[in-house]
Amino acid sequence: MFIAREEELRILEETYNKSGFQMTVIYGRRRIGKSTLISEFIKDKESSYYMASQSSLEDNLSKWTEQYINDIAPEMEGVTFKDIENFFRFICNNARDKRIIIALDEIPYIAEADETFLSRFQRIIDTMLSKTNIYLILCGSAISFMEREVLSEKSPLFGRRTNQIFLKPFNYKDSAKFVPKYNNEEKAIVYGLTGGVAKYLCLFDDSISLDENIIKNFFTSSGYLYEEPMNLLRQEFRTINTYNAVIEACALGANKVNEIADKTHTTTAALAYIINGLMTVGILSKITAITEEKNKKKVSYEIADGMYKFWYKFIPSARAAIEMGKGDVYYHANVKNEIHDYMGKIFEKMCQYYTLEQGITGKLKFLVTNVGTWWGNGHDRVPTDIDVVGINKATHEALLGECKFKNEALGKEVYEGLTARKGLIDSKFKEVQLILFSLSGFTKWVEENADESTLLVTLDDMYT
Known part of the structure; x- marks a missing residue:
C-alpha cells in the first residue's frame, strides 16, 4: 500500500499534464522512498523505468535498452545500440508525439562511471528530447552529487529541469499511517526509531508488539537495522572511521565543534568537512538558538536521523549479547525502560x-x-x-x-x-x-x- 506523499504526487501529475518536454529531478537520502514514489506515479501511464547499476556506461546502456524495449516497444526485442545518442534517437523516433515517461533512477552511478555522460546527456536533451512530448525523470540518492552535478549552475544539465523534488522523511503524522493498529504512544516511538524513513517504517509490523518489532529489527544479528548505519556510511563515504567517530561523539553528548574535535582527535578543519558531509546526507543537523541564529557561540550539532540516534545510543554496548542470540534479553534488561527518556x-x-x-x-x-x-x-x-x-x-x-x-x-x-x-x-x-x-x-x-x-x-x- 502506497502511503502519503500527496504533495509530491501532485507535483508530478501537474508536470506530466503540461505539454511538451518536461524534466523533474528527484533526490533524497537512501531508503527514503524515491523509487516507490516514481513507481506509484507511473503505474497507470505509458512509461519506462530503469535503475542504473554501478557498472560501465556500456553495460548500463545495454540494460537500459532492454528495459525500454520491454516496457514500450516489445516488437523491437533484440535491438542494441552502441552509444547513448543512438539509443535516445531511437526513443524519440519511437515515441513520436506520444506522452511517455522515461525514468532514470540512480543517475550518479552512470555519471561517475563515465565523466562525459552528463555533457552528452545535455546535448541529447537540447537536440532531441526538447522537441518531444517526453517526460523525463532523473533520480539519485547521492545528495551532494545531485546538488553539485545535476542541480547546480556548474552542471551541464542546469536550466533543463522543469522542477525538482527533494524527498524528505515522513513527518510523525504520516509515519503513523504505517502502523495504524498501534496506539499513539507506540506510533510516536516507531517514528522516533525510524526517523520517518520509508524503508524503516515498512519494517514495523503492527500485528505484533512494538517490543517484538524492536528486537527483530535492531537486536538480532539478522535484523535489517542491526548493520544498517555502517552499510549506509560505506555507501556514502570512502573511509567511514572518522565519520563513525563523529557520530559516536555526538551520541555521547558532544555537540560543540571543540567538544567533538577533542573526543575524535580531529582538527577543526577536517571536522568541518566531515560534519558537512554528515549533514548533507541527513545524519547530523546544525542547531541554533532560534532568536540568535547569528551567534556562533550558540551553535551545536546533533544526530538528526532517528534510526542513527537510537542505534548509536543502544546497539554498540549490546553487540556481544546480540551476537550470542540474546539481544532480546539485553533489550528487556537495558533498553525498554529507557525508551521514554x-x-x-x-x-x-x-x-x-x-x-x-x-x-x-x-x-x-x-x-x-x-x-x-x-x-x-x-x-x-x-x-x-x-x-x-x-x-x-x-x-x-x-x-x-x-x-x-x-x-x-x-x-x-x-x-x-x-x-x-x-x-x-x-x-x-x-x-x-x-x-x-x-x-x-x-x-x-x-x-x-x-x-x-x-x-x-x-x-x-x-x-x-
Whole structure:
C-alpha cells in the first residue's frame, strides 16, 4: 500500500499534464522512498523505468535498452545500440508525439562511471528530447552529487529541469499511517526509531508488539537495522572511521565543534568537512538558538536521523549479547525502560512540527512562521533551555513551549518552570502564548490554574 506523499504526487501529475518536454529531478537520502514514489506515479501511464547499476556506461546502456524495449516497444526485442545518442534517437523516433515517461533512477552511478555522460546527456536533451512530448525523470540518492552535478549552475544539465523534488522523511503524522493498529504512544516511538524513513517504517509490523518489532529489527544479528548505519556510511563515504567517530561523539553528548574535535582527535578543519558531509546526507543537523541564529557561540550539532540516534545510543554496548542470540534479553534488561527518556528529544521535534503546523494555519494566537529551540542563561544566570519557541519575525510575537514524554501527568512544577522562562529570549519579541505538551495529560492543578494564554496539548491531540 502506497502511503502519503500527496504533495509530491501532485507535483508530478501537474508536470506530466503540461505539454511538451518536461524534466523533474528527484533526490533524497537512501531508503527514503524515491523509487516507490516514481513507481506509484507511473503505474497507470505509458512509461519506462530503469535503475542504473554501478557498472560501465556500456553495460548500463545495454540494460537500459532492454528495459525500454520491454516496457514500450516489445516488437523491437533484440535491438542494441552502441552509444547513448543512438539509443535516445531511437526513443524519440519511437515515441513520436506520444506522452511517455522515461525514468532514470540512480543517475550518479552512470555519471561517475563515465565523466562525459552528463555533457552528452545535455546535448541529447537540447537536440532531441526538447522537441518531444517526453517526460523525463532523473533520480539519485547521492545528495551532494545531485546538488553539485545535476542541480547546480556548474552542471551541464542546469536550466533543463522543469522542477525538482527533494524527498524528505515522513513527518510523525504520516509515519503513523504505517502502523495504524498501534496506539499513539507506540506510533510516536516507531517514528522516533525510524526517523520517518520509508524503508524503516515498512519494517514495523503492527500485528505484533512494538517490543517484538524492536528486537527483530535492531537486536538480532539478522535484523535489517542491526548493520544498517555502517552499510549506509560505506555507501556514502570512502573511509567511514572518522565519520563513525563523529557520530559516536555526538551520541555521547558532544555537540560543540571543540567538544567533538577533542573526543575524535580531529582538527577543526577536517571536522568541518566531515560534519558537512554528515549533514548533507541527513545524519547530523546544525542547531541554533532560534532568536540568535547569528551567534556562533550558540551553535551545536546533533544526530538528526532517528534510526542513527537510537542505534548509536543502544546497539554498540549490546553487540556481544546480540551476537550470542540474546539481544532480546539485553533489550528487556537495558533498553525498554529507557525508551521514554530516549524519546524526549524526538518528542520535542514532534512538538515543534505541531506548533508550526498549527501556527501557520491560524490555530494559535498569532501566525507562527519559524519554530525551533532556545538555550542560554536563566534569570539566575544558571544555564537553561526552552524546548519549543515559535516566532513571527514580522510582528515580533513569540510563544514558549515545554514537552514531557513521560508516563505521568505534567504538573505544577513544569508549568511554573515554563512561566519562569518568560523574558529570556530576545527582548524584541513579545511572548503572547505558552504551550505545554504531555504524553500523559496534566494534573488537576495545571488544568485549573494555567492562565488563558496557555495551551495544553496531549499526544492524542497531536494525532487528531
